Amino acid sequence: MTEVQLDDWVARLADDVIAEAKRRGTKPVCASGISPSGPIHLGNLREVMVPHLVCDEIRRRGHDAEHLISWDDFDRFRKVPKGIEGVDESWEQHIGKPLTSVPPPSGSAATSWAEHFRSELEVALDDLGVEYRGISQTEKYTAGDYVDQVLFAMGHRGQIDKVLDQYRTLAKAQPKKDQKLDADQQAAAEAAAEGSGAAGEDDGSGDGNYYPYKPYCSQCGTDFTTVTGYDDDSTELTYTCRCGHTETVLLRDFHHGKLVWKVDWPMRWAYEQVVFEPSGVDHQSPGSSFVVGKEIVPLFGWERPLGPMYAFVGIRGMAKMSSSKGGVPTPSMALRYMEPPLLRWLYARKKPNQAFDVALDSEIQRMYDEWDGLLRKVSGEKGQPGDIAALARATSTAAGELPQTPVTLPYRTIASVLDITTGDDAQAQRILTEVDPRTPVSGLEVLRPRLDRAQAWVAEQMPEDDRTVVRAEPNRAALQGLSDESSHALTLLLDGNSDDLTRIEDAWSIDGLSHQVYGVPKVLQGKAADFRPDRKADPETAAALGARQREFFKLLYTLLIDKETGPRLPTLLLAIGPERLRGLLSLR
Structure with missing residues (x-):
């Protein structure tokens, strides 16, 4: 891959590592240490991604660099994690044994506890494009390599x-x-x-x-x-x-x-001639291993590596993750709901000392909106150097490009459609091809892997209260009790007016339906459908229009899904279809 000049925290650390390796007379060796003592969570992934990104930048520049992942599988089994399927209190008998001598959770195909948790991360790292050399500490010690x-x-x-x-x-x-x-x-x-x-x-x-x-x-x-x-x-x-x-x-x-x-740890720094290895807060507090290692490693003929401290990674709605507790989100779990470039971007855009959260709840839709916004900004040549660098590191490595979804419809739109269509591929395809006439969708394949990620999220993570069930029959009692203004609002939505609202069938795209549903309250207010209120100059008009809009939206949700809120109305209407929509909003 040709050299690309990227300007961000990764590039600056790569400069330091290259210079330090040259001073020491060795090649740039970046290291990570992972203990497979339980689920290897998204916080542990930062231990891998920081060295990976730095090592990858060095490779982009044409240098021979190596990323080591040391599997600390000869560590002792310290405690039985809670909440892990196939594990009960009987595992307490194995406390104090090496992790490779502890049996895996019941039903696992792995040969040991360490292999069970390590193998899951290995699959995720492959999907993320992380190239490394894995080192089993059990194998190194038992083979006598460290004698x-x-x-x-x-x-x-x-x-x-x-x-x-x-x-x-x-x-x-x-x-x-x-x-x-x-x-x-x-x-x-x-x-x-x-x-x-x-x-x-x-x-x-x-x-x-x-x-x-x-x-x-x-x-x-x-x-x-x-x-x-x-x-x-x-x-x-x-x-x-x-x-x-x-x-x-x-x-x-x-x-x-x-x-x-x-x-x-300092012995291994010297043995592998490590130049760069970051670590978490628990290793860098006074008297901890990284601090003490600075004075011990010279005994083995080496110096402590460059090693910035990295901050914690959290999950929205969850306390700080610990792999000694079961049920923590792992990289493999995150990759069920998001594409690898997006997950890479979350780690690439933040400096190691900046904490951040990964959203697997409904906020994942906002996260995807940010990602899509970045793609548009950079493709439109409006991205700042940091944006360009983060996107490049998310979508490619020194070895080449990572797979991406060919047609990037909004994640929230796809999720809403999949929720409403409940597994009907033909129905989903019909709706998604009508989302945006400017974005041709010839079939569902062009929406993958994003489509598959959204489908898994809807099935496994979507809050039950957010699920959408469209009425099979019109709510006749509610329709008969409508006020004159509400009846007029539905007529405007379905049949338009002589000015700037059209028949609903002629507005059948996300943009067209957005214009229609947001335009109706404006027309009721005596304004044009594309009127934009000036909230500073005329706050009263803006407030009145906002109240009318909320009432109209509440009316539609009530008549269509028996709730006062729901998915974005343009997406919901698109999913229902014009004929069915007329049936649900009209007394016949």
Whole structure:
């Protein structure tokens, strides 16, 4: 792909990473770390998308760059998440085991807990165009790839303990705050306390000697173990487990344990020569792993990577997401309702330190409106540099373009039509081809994948109160009780007037029906159908027209769907069809 000059936060970070890699004499290596301890949610996705976007920008410039995703599947199983189908309290027996030694939820085709949650994200990343090299920490540790690093850490445990002890003292000296935490602060505190990975794990300290290594017991498989002795020359290590098992092993040959997190992470920075790795608030607070790692990683012959802190990603209507709780929205779930370029755009347009929400409720329609507005703005050469860059990163990678919907009818329109037609493809196609005469829709295929995403959203996420059921028969009692003005309003809607409202059949498009339904209250007010009130110069006229418009809309909704509100009226009328509409609004 030819080089494209993009100007945004991604480009600026890419500049820094390229310069830093050159200074260190290595290629740009960007890293992410994901612990498959539970559902890998949309907050975790930021851990992947920030390095991906930066690495992809470096590749766009023709550099050889690599994005690593380290699957922290050798982490301990810390707690049983709530609300996960196929999981009950019996999984508590596996607490303390590696995630790859814990069975998957019942009914899963995966071989382990880690594989079950990792594989779902892998599919989503493929859809999102994320190119990376995955590294299983279980495979690395059990294959003995880190033996030299483990022995080195044990041999330098005194120096490591001294570094960590400074931060232990610092943490104890931190004054407690009396004020209440706001929602974001509380979310950060919860993340630090329970985390999705190893942020909250101990650093290997104890009442006796310090050992930065934690073995998994050969008898029960858990890490409820205590190292009681270690000989540097022979690498002979003795540990006891709470299950009663005691064992002495040669650490150079024993590959069933791992370095504690605050040593493990900087060790891997050096092993993989990582230049860039962002992390969340839970890893960057005072005394946490990213901060402490700066002083530990030089022992392994490296420097801490460039690593901006990223803010949380939320879901509208949900508290801060944690993968230790079941039911949190995952990337795969989001991709059921939105196209990959849109989800990429949400992460590309915000700087890492800016929090944002992903909407899977009715606000997804507004989000799509923003996206479509961006497409129009950039195609019309009115986009700012940041808009152009965000759109380019959303719709393409260094490897090429991502699939997009050929004909982009508004998501809210498609959703409304699908809701009303309830799975009738022929009916949906008839209506959608009439939405906009300027946008030819030859068949439903040109509306995919947006159509499929909207269909899934209507079926699974649309609030029950928002669903639309059109009356089968006219509401005769309501029609007979109409005032003269209301009857005249319906006549204007259906038959127009001699001036600027036409017969409803001749206005059969979204634009035409919009003109018709918004024009009727204006004509009733003695104005032209295309009259635009000046709210500042004549607020009384504007207010009166607004009240008349609300009453007219309420009348239509009541007669058509037995509600006072509903989907946008032009879309609703288009879905009903002119013949049926006349039948529902007329006494015959």
